Amino acid sequence: MSHLTPPRQLPDIEAGVDPDAPVTSDAAATSGDTATAKPAVPEQPQSADEAAASTDGEPGEDEGATPTGGPPAAESTDPSEPGAKPAAELDVEQTAAAPDSAETTTPEATPPSRPGWFGWRRRYPRAARAVRVGTSVLAGALVLAVLLVPNRLDRINVQSFLRLPVEAIFLAALLLVLPSKARRISAGALGVFLGLTTVLKCLDMGFRQTLARPFDLVFDWVLLSDGADWVKDSFGRSGEVLAIVGVIVLLILVLVLSALAVVRLANVMARHRPVAVRTTLVLGIAWIICFTVGAQFGGVTLATKGYAQYLANRVQYVRDGLGDADVFKKQLAVDAFAKTPPDQLLTGLHGKDVMFTFIESYGRVAIDDPAMAPEIDATLQEGNARLKSAGFAARSGWLRSPVTGAGSWLAHSTFLSGLWIKNQQRYRTVTTSDRATLTSYFKKTGDWRTVGIVPGVRKAWPEGKYFGLDHIYDSTHLGYQGPYFSWTPVPDQFSLEAFQKLEHGKKNRDPIMAEIILASSHNPWSPIAHTIDWKDLGDGKVFYKIKKEGTNPTEVWKSAKRVRTEYRKAIQYSLDSLTQWMQRYGDDNTVLVFLGDHQPVPTVTGGTANRDVPVTIVARDPKVLDRVSDWGWTEGLKPAKNGPEWSMDTFRDRFMTAFGPHSN
Numbered sequence: 001m002s003h004l005t006p007p008r009q010l011p012d013i014e015a016g017v018d019p020d021a022p023v024t025s026d027a028a029a030t031s032g033d034t035a036t037a038k039p040a041v042p043e044q045p046q047s048a049d050e051a052a053a054s055t056d057g058e059p060g061e062d063e064g065a066t067p068t069g070g071p072p073a074a075e076s077t078d079p080s081e082p083g084a085k086p087a088a089e090l091d092v093e094q095t096a097a098a099p100d101s102a103e104t105t106t107p108e109a110t111p112p113s114r115p116g117w118f119g120w121r122r123r124y125p126r127a128a129r130a131v132r133v134g135t136s137v138l139a140g141a142l143v144l145a146v147l148l149v150p151n152r153l154d155r156i157n158v159q160s161f162l163r164l165p166v167e168a169i170f171l172a173a174l175l176l177v178l179p180s181k182a183r184r185i186s187a188g189a190l191g192v193f194l195g196l197t198t199v200l201k202c203l204d205m206g207f208r209q210t211l212a213r214p215f216d217l218v219f220d221w222v223l224l225s226d227g228a229d230w231v232k233d234s235f236g237r238s239g240e241v242l243a244i245v246g247v248i249v250l251l252i253l254v255l256v257l258s259a260l261a262v263v264r265l266a267n268v269m270a271r272h273r274p275v276a277v278r279t280t281l282v283l284g285i286a287w288i289i290c291f292t293v294g295a296q297f298g299g300v301t302l303a304t305k306g307y308a309q310y311l312a313n314r315v316q317y318v319r320d321g322l323g324d325a326d327v328f329k330k331q332l333a334v335d336a337f338a339k340t341p342p343d344q345l346l347t348g349l350h351g352k353d354v355m356f357t358f359i360e361s362y363g364r365v366a367i368d369d370p371a372m373a374p375e376i377d378a379t380l381q382e383g384n385a386r387l388k389s390a391g392f393a394a395r396s397g398w399l400r401s402p403v404t405g406a407g408s409w410l411a412h413s414t415f416l417s418g419l420w421i422k423n424q425q426r427y428r429t430v431t432t433s434d435r436a437t438l439t440s441y442f443k444k445t446g447d448w449r450t451v452g453i454v455p456g457v458r459k460a461w462p463e464g465k466y467f468g469l470d471h472i473y474d475s476t477h478l479g480y481q482g483p484y485f486s487w488t489p490v491p492d493q494f495s496l497e498a499f500q501k502l503e504h505g506k507k508n509r510d511p512i513m514a515e516i517i518l519a520s521s522h523n524p525w526s527p528i529a530h531t532i533d534w535k536d537l538g539d540g541k542v543f544y545k546i547k548k549e550g551t552n553p554t555e556v557w558k559s560a561k562r563v564r565t566e567y568r569k570a571i572q573y574s575l576d577s578l579t580q581w582m583q584r585y586g587d588d589n590t591v592l593v594f595l596g597d598h599q600p601v602p603t604v605t606g607g608t609a610n611r612d613v614p615v616t617i618v619a620r621d622p623k624v625l626d627r628v629s630d631w632g633w634t635e636g637l638k639p640a641k642n643g644p645e646w647s648m649d650t651f652r653d654r655f656m657t658a659f660g661p662h663s664n
Contacts, residue, residue, distance in 0.1 A: 136268050139261035146194045147307045151204035159300040167307045172280045175266045187266035191259030211405040218321035219423040328426050342445045348659035354591045357516040359574045362596030364612040365605045372568040379572045380637040383579035390583045396616040396639040399648040404599040404611050411597040418652035431466040438652045440468025442513040453499045453516040455490035482540030483547045491529040492520040492577040497537050521570040526553040528570045567604050592618040627658045
């Protein structure tokens with residue numbers, strides 16, 4: 001037989017080969033070929049699920065597996081087989097090839113395999129097994145936590161996690177019935193979805209702590225940039241950057257961990273399919289029984305479908321938000337005073353200077369909370385005595401704000417437009433419409449100059465034109481050269497003094513209608529200013545020393561008690577500034593309407609759902625208060641606990657009716 005003829009390769013299992021036949025060549029022995037040394041055991045066929053399970057293990061998990069691509073099988077030495085070479089000739093060939101074979105097959109030339117974690121699992125098998133089991137347990141705990149965690153901080157407790165979620169059972173069943181490739185893809189996608197809902201729950205927690213409502217997937221995205229601005233104003237540019245970077249990193253981490261957790265669980269169930277199937281079936285039956293009988297543990301229902309209900313509520317929330325635009329457009333078209341002639345508008349206030357003043361975060365909690373009530377009550381009594389000494393009288397009631405915690409502009413537009421502005425979409429719609437506001441009706445008469453004192457505005461504010469203001473004084477046009485107090489650009493006392501110098505104190509002027517926003521009581525209430533002699537205000541640089549003596553917001557917000565204390569002090573400062581201004585500069589033609597725009601954050605309110613804010617009318621002319629005598633409001637600056645509670649959007653029409661030509 002010619003040596004140029006390639007040797008014929010034998011199949012892995014050769015019929016008639018003696019299992020005890022000796023190996024005839026060292027090269028054959030070192031080649032690793034076992035076809036001629038012993039009969040091969042036929043490989044048992046795998047099911048599709050078993051095959052998938054075998055591929056789902058971690059790299060290097062099957063440490064005893066033989067790598068593919070080994071050397072070719074040795075030629076048969078059976079001389080009876082057609083085409084076989086004589087043993088002597090074969091020995092010559094093998095001897096000639098031995099150096100090359102030895103060079104490629106010696107143990108020194110083949111690096112040892114290092115299965116999994118760079119060989120660590122082989123050296124420490126028990127520890128490796130503990131890590132694998134621990135990782136699987138942590139993955140399961142993470143998925144259960146995502147499914148069970150409430151979207152409210154005040155509802156998170158140990159009992160919340162001692163429940164059986166039906167969603168986990170459905171998830172396990174789905175992953176068990178899917179084939180290998182579809183299972184991997186589905187596990188990753190479902191993990192990312194769980195991560196996204198976790199982020200949404202965290203947003204809900206934050207919004208409930210700030211606005212006492214969940215995050216609105218339709219309208220609230222713009223508020224995230226406002227939140228970043230608040231962090232910048234409160235903690236500086238570096239604080240804002242760190243917060244944004246931290247949020248992004250945390251978001252990515254949550255999505256990755258949740259995806260890896262679900263994939264890990266899917267692989268474990270595939271490797272232990274029989275056990276996983278039985279466990280899922282048992283848990284499903286247990287859930288049905290517990291749900292049917294209403295089984296509870298520590299007052300908490302064991303069988304829950306809370307995650308599915310949460311998703312359903314969010315979907316409905318989005319649908320309601322998308323349909324809200326049509327509802328609001330119908331409300332926008334209704335205005336009882338749209339066709340009223342200008343000379344019949346607000347006739348009961350002709351010749352008066354009217355000031356609509358909002359005190360930031362001045363809510364009912366400041367008056368009703370036992371921890372704050374004594375100090376606030378003393379401030380209101382002092383203010384009332386101060387006003388009486390100057391000849392003024394007051395009437396007070398309650399208004400229900402559309403927001404709580406934040407969103408002042410929504411409350412302002414509700415009060416002035418007579419519409420319930422509860423979200424950003426409604427705000428944008430009304431401020432781009434021709435809907436008349438309380439301020440624009442003053443302007444429509446032609447009898448008042450309308451101005452805005454808005455120290456919280458630090459950039460372009462196109463909505464100002466909608467509110468019917470002839471001139472707007474923002475934070476850069478009040479003459480203030482002092483420091484910011486956290487978010488607050490201008491202290492209230494300086495804002496009111498600037499209004500006196502720029503508008504109210506001028507001689508030979510027309511009556512003024514002013515919208516004034518006092519911002520010193522804006523969150524985070526640290527540091528805060530305090531009243532000084534009005535003659536010492538100057539250009540505001542005196543407040544540098546006052547700020548330096550104030551508190552640090554980072555330290556204040558470590559304690560809810562300190563937060564409430566600083567909030568109370570901020571409200572007292574705003575009330576003192578306003579009543580002192582009225583005593584100092586008010587006259588027979590001055591009419592002041594002041595109110596809170598919303599309740600403070602739940603850290604101060606304790607999570608109450610109440611949205612009431614105080615509202616007060618102050619005037620020296622008794623005819624002004626006579627016009628509202630039928631409102632049932634309380635005499636003085638403090639409304640009675642059982643006083644009338646109106647929705648804030650109804651005030652505009654009530655006010656215009658009371659001071660119209662047909663009022664008694």
